Amino acid sequence: MGEIWEGLIAGFWLVVSLDADLVEVTLRSLQVTLTAVVIASAIGLPFGAWLAIRRFRHRRATIALLNALMGLPPVVVGLIVYLLLSRSGPFGVFNLLFTPTAMIIAQVIIITPLIASIAHQAIRDIWADYHDLLISLSTSKIQRIKTLLWDGRRALITASLAGFGRAIGEVGAIMIVGGNIDNATRVLTTAIALETGKGDFALALGLGFVLIGLAVAVNLAIHAIGQTESEGKW
Amino acid sequence: MIRVLVALFMIGATSVSADTLRLAVTTSFQNSGLADVLLPEIAADTGISVQLLVVGTGQALRLGEAGDVDAILVHARAAEEAFVAQGFGTHRREIMYNDFVLVGPSDDPAAIADAQTVRAAMISIATTEAAFVSRGDDSGTHKKEISLWDAASITPDGGWYRSVGTGMGAALNTASAMSAYILTDRASWLNFGNKRDLAMLFVGDPALFNQYAFIPVNPSRHAHVRHAQASILEEWLSSGKAKTLINGYRIDGEAVFTFNAE
Numbered sequence: 001m002g003e004i005w006e007g008l009i010a011g012f013w014l015v016v017s018l019d020a021d022l023v024e025v026t027l028r029s030l031q032v033t034l035t036a037v038v039i040a041s042a043i044g045l046p047f048g049a050w051l052a053i054r055r056f057r058h059r060r061a062t063i064a065l066l067n068a069l070m071g072l073p074p075v076v077v078g079l080i081v082y083l084l085l086s087r088s089g090p091f092g093v094f095n096l097l098f099t100p101t102a103m104i105i106a107q108v109i110i111i112t113p114l115i116a117s118i119a120h121q122a123i124r125d126i127w128a129d130y131h132d133l134l135i136s137l138s139t140s141k142i143q144r145i146k147t148l149l150w151d152g153r154r155a156l157i158t159a160s161l162a163g164f165g166r167a168i169g170e171v172g173a174i175m176i177v178g179g180n181i182d183n184a185t186r187v188l189t190t191a192i193a194l195e196t197g198k199g200d201f202a203l204a205l206g207l208g209f210v211l212i213g214l215a216v217a218v219n220l221a222i223h224a225i226g227q228t229e230s231e232g233k234w
Numbered sequence: 235m236i237r238v239l240v241a242l243f244m245i246g247a248t249s250v251s252a253d254t255l256r257l258a259v260t261t262s263f264q265n266s267g268l269a270d271v272l273l274p275e276i277a278a279d280t281g282i283s284v285q286l287l288v289v290g291t292g293q294a295l296r297l298g299e300a301g302d303v304d305a306i307l308v309h310a311r312a313a314e315e316a317f318v319a320q321g322f323g324t325h326r327r328e329i330m331y332n333d334f335v336l337v338g339p340s341d342d343p344a345a346i347a348d349a350q351t352v353r354a355a356m357i358s359i360a361t362t363e364a365a366f367v368s369r370g371d372d373s374g375t376h377k378k379e380i381s382l383w384d385a386a387s388i389t390p391d392g393g394w395y396r397s398v399g400t401g402m403g404a405a406l407n408t409a410s411a412m413s414a415y416i417l418t419d420r421a422s423w424l425n426f427g428n429k430r431d432l433a434m435l436f437v438g439d440p441a442l443f444n445q446y447a448f449i450p451v452n453p454s455r456h457a458h459v460r461h462a463q464a465s466i467l468e469e470w471l472s473s474g475k476a477k478t479l480i481n482g483y484r485i486d487g488e489a490v491f492t493f494n495a496e
Contacts, residue, residue: 086300086301086302087300087301087302087456087458088299088300088301088302089300092301095458097302098256098285098287098302179285179287180287180288181256181285181286181287182285182286183283183285184285194288196403196404196407197261197265197401197402197403197404197407198265198403198425198426198427199403199406199407199410199426199427199428199429200427200428201427201428
């Protein structure tokens, strides 16, 4: 118990004193994860919508596969991305290993199936309501996807936030492809792993509380921007 | 979309500037805290910003083989010599040493504090089947532990022998939680913050000598490695200034590393 209390105090002081290392690591966590969420949403949301309205031969299998990929083990993704980006791997010439870009790539792979899968579920429900209307207006596929994405935006925000939640707390993949290099690729989760390894539980917990606070702040900010839960809107 | 991706790739490409050097080091080097003393001095004297990849010796050697780092600083002589012999590294330069220590519960059920040699201590742990945590991650410390069991003609097996497959710090945390014996290096132990019931019980056998060596990755295998910077770093690490800093580094008033570069 004592250590949890010490962790709370350590976290409080880190935030209050605006510790330079903490600020840098936090900003990098945000930069990496938000970029990954934007890219994954740009891929996953339209894909989920497309999957909801399009009928094709292996649709069922594709959806099952997509749902299964939600549970993609981050360590395996990290290892595969590492092998691809390694100097001895096929994309080694780009010199991306141990950079924030490598971490973004790994996170995009991890969260895109999650975002696409939740988006697909949400859009499918809306599609059931909109199906006759959109067909009778003889809309094109692109128009249908646009309409569904817009009218389903609140559920889709949830999809993106689920992706954010998985990415911001992820440590296995970014440890492997980022390398946890001080001042270059260290983020909150890898810093927590490092401090735990040193046996400095108070600092590790302090960073953990900062991470939780950050996740809450981002979620609140998104809701504020989206003006959800406010009167007169759904 | 494409533009965003291109921009991201640019960020990734430019974040490694000309004067950085990637060095794969063992967890013990980082956990000892010595890196925090040396890196700012290296940056001030040579202008090289050293990026540390803190991994086990096994993984450090793999990173070197793949050309993902410019040099490595590790502590497993046989594996290092094989690495150089296979042409992955140009040469092996000894920099400094410290020693391995046996840590265990302070009531010492296997009575290793009274052992004359590390061999006797290992035999005692195995015969009393006292809990023992092994790194199990192919690191330098793990390789040393295996060689100690071999020297004692013991094949560790059974519920008392727990191979955790993690870095030094995580393994120490496990040992601390289980009140188990563990082999670690002196620097990591002194800098470890979660000792609880554990104490340093056996030290001083010559078999526990722990040599660290610097190996630049061979540029003829990987043309992109920053061999010039690696050479500058090697010069610095074997300089008089490094000697003063390494010999002068203290944890709780105790010297942990001894400089021995020639």
